[in-house]
Amino acid sequence: MKRKCLVILVLFMFTHFLGGCSNYRELRDAVFIAGLGIDWIKEKKRYEITFQAFSPTSTAGTGSAGAGSTGSVLYTAEGRTISEAARQASKKFSRMPDYSHVRIVVIGDDLAKAESLNYIFDVFERDANIRANIPALIARGTSAKEVLSVIPATEHPVQSINGKVRNSSKMLGENEATEIYQIINQLTSTGTEPTIGGISVITSENPTQPPGTKETKLRGMGIIKEGKLVGWLDGTKSKSILFLNNQMRQTNESINCGGHRYTSVRITSSKSKIKVHMNTGKPEITIHVDALGIVDEMLCNRKIMEYDVLHEYEKKTAGNIAKHIQDGINEAKKQKSDIFGFGDILHRQHPEEWKKYESRWHDVFAKSKVSIHVNFILHGTSMRVEPYPYK
Amino acid sequence: MKSKIKIGGLQFFCLIFLFELGSAVLFGMAKEAKQDAWIPILLGIAGGCILFSVYLGLHKRYPDLPLTSYSQQILGKYLGWVIGFGYVVYFSYLAARVLRDFEELLVISQYHNTSLLTLGLYMIASIIYVMFKGFEVFSRLSQICLFLFLFTALPILLLEVSAQLLQPENLLPLLENGWSPVIKALFPSTISVPFGEMVAFTMLLPLVKDYKTAKRFGYLGIIVSGLYLTFRTLMNIAAIGTDARMRSTFPVLTEIGLVEIGDFIQRLDSLILIILVILGFVKIFIFFYCAVLGLGDLFKLKKPDKMIYPLGILIIFTSVFIAPNFNTHLEIGFKIVPIYLHLPFQMAIPIILLLVALIKSKIKKSRTKQPN
Numbered sequence: 001m002k003r004k005c006l007v008i009l010v011l012f013m014f015t016h017f018l019g020g021c022s023n024y025r026e027l028r029d030a031v032f033i034a035g036l037g038i039d040w041i042k043e044k045k046r047y048e049i050t051f052q053a054f055s056p057t058s059t060a061g062t063g064s065a066g067a068g069s070t071g072s073v074l075y076t077a078e079g080r081t082i083s084e085a086a087r088q089a090s091k092k093f094s095r096m097p098d099y100s101h102v103r104i105v106v107i108g109d110d111l112a113k114a115e116s117l118n119y120i121f122d123v124f125e126r127d128a129n130i131r132a133n134i135p136a137l138i139a140r141g142t143s144a145k146e147v148l149s150v151i152p153a154t155e156h157p158v159q160s161i162n163g164k165v166r167n168s169s170k171m172l173g174e175n176e177a178t179e180i181y182q183i184i185n186q187l188t189s190t191g192t193e194p195t196i197g198g199i200s201v202i203t204s205e206n207p208t209q210p211p212g213t214k215e216t217k218l219r220g221m222g223i224i225k226e227g228k229l230v231g232w233l234d235g236t237k238s239k240s241i242l243f244l245n246n247q248m249r250q251t252n253e254s255i256n257c258g259g260h261r262y263t264s265v266r267i268t269s270s271k272s273k274i275k276v277h278m279n280t281g282k283p284e285i286t287i288h289v290d291a292l293g294i295v296d297e298m299l300c301n302r303k304i305m306e307y308d309v310l311h312e313y314e315k316k317t318a319g320n321i322a323k324h325i326q327d328g329i330n331e332a333k334k335q336k337s338d339i340f341g342f343g344d345i346l347h348r349q350h351p352e353e354w355k356k357y358e359s360r361w362h363d364v365f366a367k368s369k370v371s372i373h374v375n376f377i378l379h380g381t382s383m384r385v386e387p388y389p390y391k
Numbered sequence: 392m393k394s395k396i397k398i399g400g401l402q403f404f405c406l407i408f409l410f411e412l413g414s415a416v417l418f419g420m421a422k423e424a425k426q427d428a429w430i431p432i433l434l435g436i437a438g439g440c441i442l443f444s445v446y447l448g449l450h451k452r453y454p455d456l457p458l459t460s461y462s463q464q465i466l467g468k469y470l471g472w473v474i475g476f477g478y479v480v481y482f483s484y485l486a487a488r489v490l491r492d493f494e495e496l497l498v499i500s501q502y503h504n505t506s507l508l509t510l511g512l513y514m515i516a517s518i519i520y521v522m523f524k525g526f527e528v529f530s531r532l533s534q535i536c537l538f539l540f541l542f543t544a545l546p547i548l549l550l551e552v553s554a555q556l557l558q559p560e561n562l563l564p565l566l567e568n569g570w571s572p573v574i575k576a577l578f579p580s581t582i583s584v585p586f587g588e589m590v591a592f593t594m595l596l597p598l599v600k601d602y603k604t605a606k607r608f609g610y611l612g613i614i615v616s617g618l619y620l621t622f623r624t625l626m627n628i629a630a631i632g633t634d635a636r637m638r639s640t641f642p643v644l645t646e647i648g649l650v651e652i653g654d655f656i657q658r659l660d661s662l663i664l665i666i667l668v669i670l671g672f673v674k675i676f677i678f679f680y681c682a683v684l685g686l687g688d689l690f691k692l693k694k695p696d697k698m699i700y701p702l703g704i705l706i707i708f709t710s711v712f713i714a715p716n717f718n719t720h721l722e723i724g725f726k727i728v729p730i731y732l733h734l735p736f737q738m739a740i741p742i743i744l745l746l747v748a749l750i751k752s753k754i755k756k757s758r759t760k761q762p763n
Contacts, residue, residue, distance in 0.1 A: 100658075125639070128500050131658075133649045181635065181649060188634045348563040 031073070031095040035158035037144025038082065039108035040115045047111075047120075049085040051075040051097065052148040052158055072156050074149060082123050099130040103158050104165075105180065106137050106144040106199065109229070116227035117194075118187060124180050132184070135165055135177035138222045138229060140198035147199055150214045161216060165197060168218050173251030173267075174238045175218050187227060190358050191343025195221040195241055198232060225337035225362070233331055233339075240328025243289060243321065244272050244340045253293075253320045255313055257300040264297035265317045265378070276346040278353045283368035285329075285342055289321060294380040298387040305385055310378055318376035325372050336362045396598045400608040402530040403599050405537040406677070407592070407612025408619075412540075413674035414492050415585040415620055417667055418721075419642035421576035425633045426562050429624045431577035436617035438577070439586025443609055445741050446589065450596040450605065452748055458593035458741075459685045465748050472689060474740060479685035481736045482591060483702060486678035487709035488724060490514060493671035494710060495717045500644060500660060511707045518676050519703050522683070523696065526598060529676060536669050543666050547647065547659060548626070554650045557629040580725065583733035585620070586613065590737045594681040640717075643667075679706060 037050030055071040075092045079085030086097065105124075107117065124132045139147040152160045168175040175197045186194035198220045204213040220234040221241060233241065242248040248270045254262040270291040277284055295304065295313070302309050332339050343361045347354040357364045398406075421428040453461040458478060463471030493514065494507040502510065521529050551557060566573070579587075592609070599605040623643075627636060630646045639645040644660055651657040682702055687695025714720035 125635075125645075128503070131648060132645075133651055181631075185632050185634055348560060351564040351567045 025096060025098075029096050030098045031093060032098050032101045034072075034101060034156060035104045035106065035148055035161070036099075036102055037106040037108065037139070037148045038111055038120060039143045039145055040111035041078065042110065042114065044078070046078045046080055047082055047085055048076055048078050048108075048145065049082060049089070050106075050145045050148045051077070051086075051089060053097070054101075054156065072151060072158075076145060082120065099127070102130055102134055103162055104135055104137065106139050106147050106161075107196070108139050108144040109141055110143070112138050112196075112222065112224075112229035114228075117183070117224060117229075118227040121180050121184050125184065132181040133179045135162070135179050135197075136183060137161070137165070137197050137199045137218075140200040140219050140222070140232070142201050146201050147216055150201055150216050152215070153209075157216075161199065164199075164216070164218050169242070169247075170249050171251075173242045173248050174235070175221065176242055176245075176247055186341075187224070189341075189344060190361060191338065191345075191347050191354070192341035193226075193337045193339045194224045195233065195238075195339045196224060196229075198222050223332060223335050223337050223339055225335060230337060231331065231335045233328055236324045237327045237331055239321075240325040241339065243270055243325055244274065244287065244328075246270070246272055252296065253317050255316045255320065257298075257302055259300075261300040263295060263300060263302075263313065265293050265313065266296040267291050267293040267317075267321075267376075270321075274340075274342070274345050275349065276342050277350060278346070278357065279369075281364070281367075283342065283346065283357075283364060285368050285370045287325065287370065287372045289325070289372070289374045291318075291321060291374065291376045292379055293317065293376065294382055295378060296382055298381075301387055301389070303386070304381055314376050314378050317378075318374040321376065322372045322374045325374075326370065329370050333366045333368065336366045338362065338365045342368070396526050397600045398527065398530045398598055399600055400604045402534055403604065404608040404612045404615075405533040406530055406595075406673070407589070407609065408616045409533055409536055409540065409670055409673040410588070410591075410677050411585045411613065411616035412620065413585060413588075413670045414489055416623060416643055416670060417492060417496060417641060419627060419636055420584075420620065420624060421581050422637055424572045424576040425567070425637070426564075426628055427566055427573055428576065428628060428636075429562075429621045430566075430573050431581045432617065432621045432624055434573075434577050435581040435586050436614055436621075438582040439589065439613045439617060440610060442582070442587055442737065442741070443589055443592075443613055445745050446593045446596070447606055447609065448745050449593065449741060449748065451602060452752075454602060455597050457595075457597055457684055457688055458590075459688045461748075462740075462744060465744050465751065475685060475689050478594075478736065479682050479689065481732060482594075482678045482682040482685065483706055484709065484732070485588070485591075486675050486682060487706045487713055488720075488728070489671060489674050489678065490706060490710040491713055491720055492724075493668065493675070495720070496641060496667060496671075497664070499640065499717070500664060507711050508707065511710050514672065514675065515679075515703045515707050518672065518679060519699055521676065522680060522699050526595075526680065529680075533673060536673060539669060540666055543662055547650075547662065550650050550652060550656060550659065551626065551630060551646070554652050554656075556646075556649055557626065558632075559629050561629050561632045562625065579729045579734055583729045583737055586617070587733055587737035589613065590741065591677050591681045593741070594684050595677070675706075679703070 032054045033051050034054050035052035037052070039048040039050070041048050051074070053073045053075070055073045075089050077085040077089035077092065079088050089097065111120070124130050148157060151157055155163070165175060165177045169177060178194060178196050183194045183196065186192045197218060199216055200219045201214050202217050204215045206213070220232040221238040222229050223231045223233060239248070239251060248267065250266065250268060252264050252266045254264055257263050270289060273288045275286045298304070304310060329340065338361065342365060343354070421431040424431055449458070449461060453464065456464070459475030462474045465471060466474065490511055491507070494510045497510050498505060498507060521532065596605050627642050627646050630649065631642060635645060636642045643663060647659045647663045650659050679702065683695055683698050686692070686698045686702070692698065714723060
């Protein structure tokens with residue numbers, strides 16, 4: 001009996017040890033892919049995939065990475081599907097690639113314009129390892145390969161791009177990281193089209209860098225229509241997306257106060273309400289925005305203590321916000337792409353009306369009448385009331 | 392097996408709750424009703440209660456007998472026996488189906504290189520182990536499982552809320568295409584899975600302490616689990632939207648995969664897998680145990696325990712050979728099984744049994760009255 005128990009115990013212990021042997025992968029045999037770039041080679045009708053990986057050696061040791069090395073390795077491979085390219089890349093990888101830590105996906109300009117974004121994200125949903133909540137960007141005017149080849153001096157390229165996206169959406173409110181699952185939902189929905197941030201490669205103007213050093217910079221939000229890139233929302237126009245989607249965290253508005261002098265107003269919170277209804281075949285879109293903010297820089301001398309002056313600033317800021325939104329909507333109407341999801345809002349608010357217009361929503365949207373009401377309240381002027389020189 | 396087994400109210404409740412969640416959480420229910428998927432589930436609770444009242448009615452007439460015995464008493468020895476045997480096959484088949492569901496879940500999500508057979512073997516081995524310990528042990532285990540479930544399910548809820556994943560507007564417009572898709576989703580698929588699967592408890596009701604406990608905690612279990620499923624579906628739709636829900640194999644995993652807080656709370660898939668495996672364990676155990684009980688009862692075995700090993704092996708192999716691939720498995724599960732298996736076994740036969748039993752007792756009464 002004792003012997004039997006011992007045998008069972010030993011067998012039981014084996015199952016625990018051996019359990020780790022299924023699907024095991026040693027860290028020294030793995031390479032972690034941080035960023036994926038997808039390009040379209042027109043001549044060959046194939047996808048070219050760029051893999052930006054964490055270099056295994058420099059990330060392992062702390063001191064071993066030399067100055068200037070940011071621990072990135074770049075591979076490319078071609079294939080008719082993304083998976084095929086990934087398998088083809090194994091000829092170049094010395095280690096097993098691990099896709100579970102992909103942080104960013106960059107889509108080449110050609111792919112977004114000429115081919116379409118439909119289907120290419122399928123693998124991100126279907127595969128259990130790679131995740132669908134990673135942001136995607138479009139390489140504006142360049143290829144994804146170019147974007148991922150730019151190696152910043154201090155950081156891993158993918159971390160650098162990710163940081164830019166996050167900062168810009170937090171501080172400036174002109175770029176929003178659209179995640180793959182959101183893009184898929186918007187591509188599928190008939191009442192919304194996605195917008196995807198753009199990133200381009202520029203020559204650095206930093207005098208401390210050797211001339212000709214490349215840098216990446218976020219530029220605008222790409223307007224997608226039926227899976228294809230049709231235009232861009234640039235500069236302050238792209239704030240419209242964040243205002244209307246209630247994603248605006250912070251931004252600032254420069255308010256003219258006579259001559260060439262401006263006052264900066266920081267918008268600290270904003271909430272929008274949208275109503276859509278059909279009126280004799282034309283959508284009527286009513287937008288209400290409630291925003292709060294503070295004055296964070298004054299480059300002119302105004303009596304900000306006085307209610308009238310304060311009120312004037314409020315009105316001007318509200319006008320600015322309304323203008324950004326109006327410009328954004330006009331651009332979208334020009335491209336006949338409903339990037340704000342007004343169709344979905346109509347669908348929710350008036351399902352019967354929506355059914356009538358669903359099939360030709362693009363054209364219907366382009367004829368829409370928009371009225372924007374912005375209510376902006378200044379709730380402070382920070383640490384100072386009046387600017388200097390004080391009169 | 393042994394008539395001494397008596398399980399208490401709380402344990403009975405835990406069993407029902409975990410059993411009902413089982414594969415319903417895994418696959419997401421009433422997908423065809425799109426954003427209104429929660430309505431058929433809410434209505435399904437009522438359907439489940441009606442069905443359970445039929446099972447309870449039968450139990451009240453034969454408090455000490457499982458379904459396989461009283462079917463013989465009601466419909467006569469031969470027909471009753473055949474029906475009883477049908478139930479044994481039905482329970483084993485369902486056990487195999489649920490086992491396959493969970494094997495596929497593990498293979499697709501985590502164990503990419505492991506065979507279905509291996510995973511099935513581990514699951515059945517642990518079930519067989521508990522089964523030899525007896526049903527009382529299992530029902531006490533289910534209490535622990537419920538607490539495990541709560542301790543994992545509640546944090547996930549909080550995390551989803553704090554990750555700002557939920558978009559309630561996904562639930563609108565309400566009843567876009569009227570009631571017809573809702574009714575279609577309700578009957579037969581939502582009523583039969585999971586509510587109608589309570590038919591397995593016709594075998595287990597004699598093990599409950601008394602009729603009052605069975606009645607009270609049975610209804611409570613159905614209502615609470617139904618409400619939880621409704622809530623779960625609402626969350627699911629709000630988090631991933633109707634479209635992704637329709638397309639994904641396991642909507643709940645898709646939902647959890649999106650949780651990301653502050654760059655470090657992410658990949659909670661494994662957390663939800665633990666819950667799902669626990670739920671699968673309870674569900675497979677109950678179907679398997681009912682089949683064993685039924686066999687013991689039909690063949691008048693002194694030791695029904697002997698049937699555990701052969702039936703377990705049968706279930707493992709059935710689970711693997713039941714369908715050539717996962718899609719066929721789902722196709723059978725959503726199109727064929729509800730109509731050709733669930734409808735007769737969960738609804739038609741128990742209702743006929745109850746009616747016949749009622750008529751029989753009426754006739755008996757009138758006969759006993761006549762001489763007076």
